[in-house]
Amino acid sequence: MPSHRLSLGGALLLAALVVSGCDGSRGAEGSQPRRTSSPGGSPAPPTSSATPTPTTSADEPEPPYQVSDGRPRRATMTIPALGLRQLRVVPYRGATDDAPGTEIQNRGHAASPFGPRGGVGPGGVGNYQVTAHRTSSTRAFERLPEVRRGDRVVVRAGGVDYVYRITGTRETSFRSPRSLREQRAAVPGRPGLTATRAMITLSTCATQEDHAVGNYWADEFDNPEHRIDKIGVLVQSRRPG
Template structure:
């Protein structure tokens, strides 16, 4: 067979003499088939994959390049915004305290907080120990120094009578309450009378603004309360409730004027 040049085969006379045209065509076809099997297109993609796809049908490599990483900024990420805070002091709530009323000689009287209302059974039991009681919660008051009505009750005659002289406290007298390292000073502004037989009167005593049920408080206030037993007896009023409390109580109301470290 003649050598392959220029991309085609020279078909000159073959060894052994002349051959027919049909024979020469058969020889050329056989040569073309042999060339495709040994050289071809350098292993087409279809051959490598074994899917029968003709060589070169896949075109360029089908490998998909990885996506470029997202652009990044050299600026630092913003810091999270801190939650808003209020400069107002948090309510002190129910804490033990000590009460001093210089004008009547009361000094460092223990005030025990409890959940309830003025002169109820738990409160009366505390007073029976010779100390003062301070109710808090839905039917009570607030803690020392808090906005609202800080209620403090104690016996006048029994259990040592710690508030025996409370009726003589006058407008302008100072009351000091010490709690958790702070002294709260109140100034007495008025005297009130509460009737245990009047729902309205009790509501006024226990209101967040003393004497004004339903009003929203804007100041820290205090109500000091003790029984009016001698006055009721003198008037012939011997009514008592189930806890032996007389009908009336004497209340001294004050407003917070200053605070200082204890």
């Protein structure tokens, strides 16, 4: 009888040790985070009581940055991904690729329209619009179609560098009033919305692409129908040096 009682006690003790996690695994109250099942039946990721690190969406501006007052200013533009440096940007009252804007581009500069049919100045909340030739003798934006999402554009104006990050590409048809409204909207592509961020539109002609499909339409300034637009958002402002 004593031997029988000892074996039973040992069995009970062993069972208690296994249940409590003393077999080398961690029990329910151990340091390993508890796992639960997902609706599909697979284990869910470990939970944590620590405060998660804030993350920023790919399309959100990256602080620190400050916007400008949006007034039109003469500026220079650098696009490191293209090897383009210190391109002169001339502001004028008007709309993209109109007569005054085309004349500025013909001199080898980039043109930046402002006013009721244009955009804002560098670093301002709204749509900073910049156009330049791609195929004429000046070819300031010859390689603009190569710009990709994430590339930086640095606009220097009033002693400040405004750094934009490219977020997308769109096409504009100069034979479509709706398409023109979208290009020139305060929020590019979204007419009627109130701008809350500083954005940029870089625009140049799609002459090669139009001609490749047999579209030889041109306006009175020899501009083709379509434009390639690169859209970006301000992510930083800084004093050079």
